[in-house]
Amino acid sequence: MDTNVIYEQEPPLILIVEDDRTTRMLLRRAMEKEGYRVIEAADGEEGIADFVRQKPDIVLLDAMMPVMDGFTCCQHFQQMSGGNTTPVLMITSLDDPDSVDRAFEVGATDYITKPIHWPVLRQRVRRLIEQNHLYQKLEFANQQLQRLALIDGLTQVANRRRFDEYLEREWFRQARERSCLSLILCDVDFFKAYNDTYGHQAGDECLRLVARAIAQEVKRSADLVARYGGEEFAVILPNTDAVGAVYVAENIRIQIEALAIPHATSTVRDRVTLSLGVTSLIPESENEPAMILSLADKALYQAKASGRNQLILIGNEE
Incomplete structure (x- = not known):
């Protein structure tokens, strides 16, 4: 040398x-x-x-x-x-x-x-x-x-693959520990109309801003924010009961509204908003993680049907 x-x-x-x-x-x-x-x-x-x-x-x-x-x-x-x-x-x-x-x-x-x-x-x-x-x-x-294989390239939060893996792992871990698992599904209200009005580049930037705001409201290292698909995001909250999950979900909703991203074609407000479905339960090992997804999706559907820019809780912690 x-x-x-x-x-x-x-x-x-x-x-x-x-x-x-x-x-x-x-x-x-x-x-x-x-x-x-x-x-x-x-x-x-x-x-x-x-x-x-x-x-x-x-x-x-x-x-x-x-x-x-x-x-x-x-x-x-x-x-x-x-x-x-x-x-x-x-x-x-x-x-x-x-x-x-x-x-x-x-x-x-x-x-x-x-x-x-x-x-x-x-x-x-x-x-x-x-x-x-x-x-x-x-x-x-x-x-x-x-x-990179586990990160969504556009929003830099976890991708769907990472979400599925993490949900399955936490489902069975919480089942073993008899602890509560919560899930939040979020949907950007009237996002197709937003893309049609402002263009896809603006739509991409909107999703980046929404993802960043959601991630800032999810504080614990054990929690996971993921892009679930399209304009939908998901938040996994291990060891979190319904009260805690609703608190996080409402903070997310408020923060997205506070971004004040203009949305002239929204029938809810003049800005981008979120609808959120929240569910919280103690998993059973004989059931599959699809159970909590189904409940959160049902809650999200009700939030959108009830006027959007709100959250609905469905779940059973007993």
Whole structure:
């Protein structure tokens, strides 16, 4: 590695766990010469503490140490947060097949034997760090793809797929806990007329504003706001009774009206409004989540039939 490499952030951090002071010093000098940051531990317990505290990019681990050997230490690393992705290069004087097999069994990424061949060590450290950084980038990219697969592209709230998955999970969880589950279905009043009057671009912006306002009124991390379809939105409220659900729904209705988005062709008001169906019940495991959807949809239908810009509650918490 060129010692003049300019890193995007800080240089990689190497944790050296080695009981022999001379070897530890030589390893430090070799790694610092390559431009790495280095921390040292004289035994396995100290190494574990440094691993947790410093979160190194790679560990150089002596296999044979008193009290806690490198194999045991490596097993502890694997059980820690992020430990199964941090590369561990085992340094050992043992070169028999059983020791090599054991090193990989406990989670070592690679190994090198003593006496250390320094050019080989430098190349292996470099390769492991590069591979780990690439792995982290791929993990991040996968997480972003998974997130995008569950987010509605227009409104940036959860999409229908995410809604269905979350409703099913919470339905059976609340059934096990004998706790109340609430659902709000929201429909933008006369949205087709809004699109016909103002155009689809304005309609898209209207939906974005409505989604943002709904999300701002749903405070808890366990609650979920989703675009249910078209101009319909849904809010899942775990561990929430009818009183709590009505409170949230009414706040949503008020906030949407307060946006004062002009809607000249609405027969309710001169602005965009919402109709909301609310239901609240204690799920039964022998029933399906479609039950709560059916009740909320029925409540929404009644809210629209009764004049819109209002909420109707249907449910049974007994």
